Amino acid sequence: MAQALQVGVVSLFPDMFQAITEYGVTRRAVEQQLLQLHTWNPRDFTHDKHRTVDDRPYGGGPGMLMMVEPLRAAIAAAKEGVGDNPRVIYLSPQGKKLDQQGVQYLSQFSSLVLVAGRYEGIDERVIEADIDEEWSIGDFVLSGGELPAMVMIDALARQVPGVLGHQDSAAEDSFVAGLLDCPHYTRPETLDGKKVPSVLLSGNHDKIRQWRLQQALGRTWLRRPELLTDLALTDEQQRLLDEFKANYQL
Numbered sequence: 697m698a699q700a701l702q703v704g705v706v707s708l709f710p711d712m713f714q715a716i717t718e719y720g721v722t723r724r725a726v727e728q729q730l731l732q733l734h735t736w737n738p739r740d741f742t743h744d745k746h747r748t749v750d751d752r753p754y755g756g757g758p759g760m761l762m763m764v765e766p767l768r769a770a771i772a773a774a775k776e777g778v779g780d781n782p783r784v785i786y787l788s789p790q791g792k793k794l795d796q797q798g799v800q801y802l803s804q805f806s807s808l809v810l811v812a813g814r815y816e817g818i819d820e821r822v823i824e825a826d827i828d829e830e831w832s833i834g835d836f837v838l839s840g841g842e843l844p845a846m847v848m849i850d851a852l853a854r855q856v857p858g859v860l861g862h863q864d865s866a867a868e869d870s871f872v873a874g875l876l877d878c879p880h881y882t883r884p885e886t887l888d889g890k891k892v893p894s895v896l897l898s899g900n901h902d903k904i905r906q907w908r909l910q911q912a913l914g915r916t917w918l919r920r921p922e923l924l925t926d927l928a929l930t931d932e933q934q935r936l937l938d939e940f941k942a943n944y945q946l
């Protein structure tokens with residue numbers, strides 16, 4: 697049986713996660729039990745009449761923080777529920793920037809607890825005591841950690857063997873790690889007077905492979921040259937890139 701990914705999420709808005717459990721590849725992963733997702737809502741761990749989940753910041757200032765007691769109780773319940781000593785991750789703009797390498801690193805954990813903050817975040821002492829790793833999906837502030845958590849879950853689910861059927865996994869394989877993707881084309885053969893590149897109609901699979909690789913290399917050079925500095929290109933890749941550069945009219 698393939699190693700399933702067990703995820704516990706701590707969130708005030710658990711229904712948001714239907715965005716991944718009810719649609720597409722991640723829905724199928726849940727149905728196949730390759731991805732198991734359970735939510736824990738701090739509001740269910742309150743004891744006051746108003747079920748308070750936010751609290752005022754010491755030192756004053758605008759905004760609120762997540763109230764400590766219900767949050768910690770929910771984190772503890774999630775850790776116990778997911779079992780197998782899960783890695784506890786907090787999504788915040790202060791975290792390590794997530795990229796595909798970070799996704800690969802996080803794929804080593806078969807069980808995770810993701811803490812989705814709301815308001816201005818959580819008490820620093822909770823981060824120190826209960827959180828193993830802090831991650832960010834990018835340099836921007838959102839209304840909560842739920843969307844970042846779903847982004848991370850989606851990316852991690854795709855790393856679980858069996859989640860990507862042959863169709864999709866072929867797509868992943870064609871994608872050379874660390875490069876941008878090549879252009880894609882489908883019917884009609886001519887669109888607004890623009891024809892599909894003839895090599896793609898040639899049926900010559902090695903020419904097509906080379907064209908796609910060259911396009912990926914060229915695009916990466918043009919749009920994200922800094923990605924190339926981390927890559928050790930093969931002789932073929934270097935040759936294709938050099939040819940692309942030579943043909944490129946700046």
Ligand SMILES: NC(=O)c1ccc(NCc2ccccc2)nc1
Pocket residue numbers: 787788789813814815816817818831832833834835836837838839840841844
């Ligand atoms: N860039 C991200 O990954 C991200 C994560 C969470 C978030 N908002 C919730 C929050 C706000 C402030 C402090 C901690 C959490 N916005 C963006």
